[in-house]
Amino acid sequence: MAKFALWWVRWDGSDYVSRMTVWDRKATAGDFRERGFEGIVILDGEGRNSHCSGFMYSNGYKDGRELAEWVLSPGVDTSLYVTIPFYRPDGKQRDQAQASFSSVPDSYYRGWIDGVLSIDNSDLRGFYWSYESCLQTGNYGKNVSEEFIQSLHDYVHGHGEELMWIPATGNRGVTYLDDPSFCAIQSLAGYFDYIFVQPNYYQNSTLNEKYGTVPYTYQKLIEKVEWIDNMPGNVSIEMEVDRSILYNYISRTHIEENFREPLIERCGPRFTHECLIQYTCDAKEIAFHYLKAQKDVLNRKYKDLAYYFSVDLRVIDEMKGFSRRLGEAYV
Known part of the structure; x- marks a missing residue:
């Protein structure tokens, strides 16, 4: 059983900086271990927040090594999975992904992987394919070929490392996800050691099905979990x-993050203490539904889970306390 935390980083123009905090200090690997996480995924927003020095193998090698030098420091003592950046900071792809990158000598992606591997560190367990879209190789995606994903898997495994993917389903329901021309998760499942599907229930209050738009209710979350449960065991x-x-975060900054109902829509620009308390409670309830749905469908938690919680480990502390009061362990 493995629990993976997402550790967000960004390039500040001269070096990498961690975005993760605990209250007003920077989080450490020890903070993740103390909260029950056995693995950490280093990621940057699909590549938009990591350094990109050019479109060649040598540039990929330099950029990958640069991140590895920063993150693979001695004494981390936690299993690490390092991102493979899909996008450049300008939003364009870092390289073509329509053919096997292994057969292209100057592939940026292959250079990136080699650059990360050039730093000898026993904590490195694998790589994270950062392109989140569940479309990928489907007819609606066409940014990536199955040959590319297969060769990515083979290359990473050839170096004794694992490969992870966390695809987003967004506001699409099972009627779309069942369509292989739309969703590529089913066809690509065999090329990854771990796949963690994003239900995106916390972020969306409505869901698009092929028959129309409907509320994204708990029952619709159940349908997605049942759909995931029919996948191979690595999903x-x-x-x-x-x-x-x-409460202290949003009352101080008035930033809504990505919860399905913006704070200002719920409480107005001059929100009251009572409205704010109810808002945070409702957000915790929606987040708890992820755990409840697993129990309702599987009668247990998945043995492997990835956790998105923005950039503050206090979020995990709050959810652990909330779940404990309901008789469940969050992590």
């Missing part, structure tokens, strides 16, 4: 929550 879900559950 699980991502637990999703953010700083919208932290």
Whole structure:
């Protein structure tokens, strides 16, 4: 059983900086271990927030090594999975992904992987394919070929490392996800050691089905979990929550994060203490539904889980306390 936390980083123009905090200090690997996480996924927003020095193998090698030098420091003592950035900071792809990158000598992606591997560190367990879209190789995606994903898997495994993917389903329901021309998760499942599907229930209040738009209710979350449960055993879900559950955070900054109902829509520009308390409680309830749905469908939690919780580990502390009061362990 493995629990993976997402550790967000960004390039500040001269070096990498961690975005993760605990209250007003920077989080450490020890903070993740103390909260029950056995693995950490280093990611940057599909590549938009990591350094990109050019479109060649040598540039990928330099950029990958640069991140590895920063993150693979001695004494981390936690299993690490390092991102493979899909996008450049300008939003364009870092390289073509329509053919096997292994057969292209100057592939940026292959250079990136080699650059990360050039730093010898026993904590590195694998790589995270950062392109989140569940479309991928489907007829509606066409940004990536199955040959590319297969060769990515083979190359990473050839170096004794694992490969992870956390695809987003967004506001699409099972009628879309069942369509292989739309969703590629089914066809690509065999090329990853871990897949954590994003239900995106926490972020969306409505859901698009082929027959129309409907409320994204708990029953619709159940349908997604049942759909995931019919996948191979390496497919699980991502637990999703953010700083919208932290009273002190949103009362001070008035930032709504990505919760399904913006604070200002619920409480207005001059929100009251009572409205804010109810808002954070509702956000925690929606986040708890991810755990409840697993129990209702599986009668247990998935043995492997990834956790998105924005950039503050207090979110995990708050959810652990909330779940404990309901008789469940969140992590």
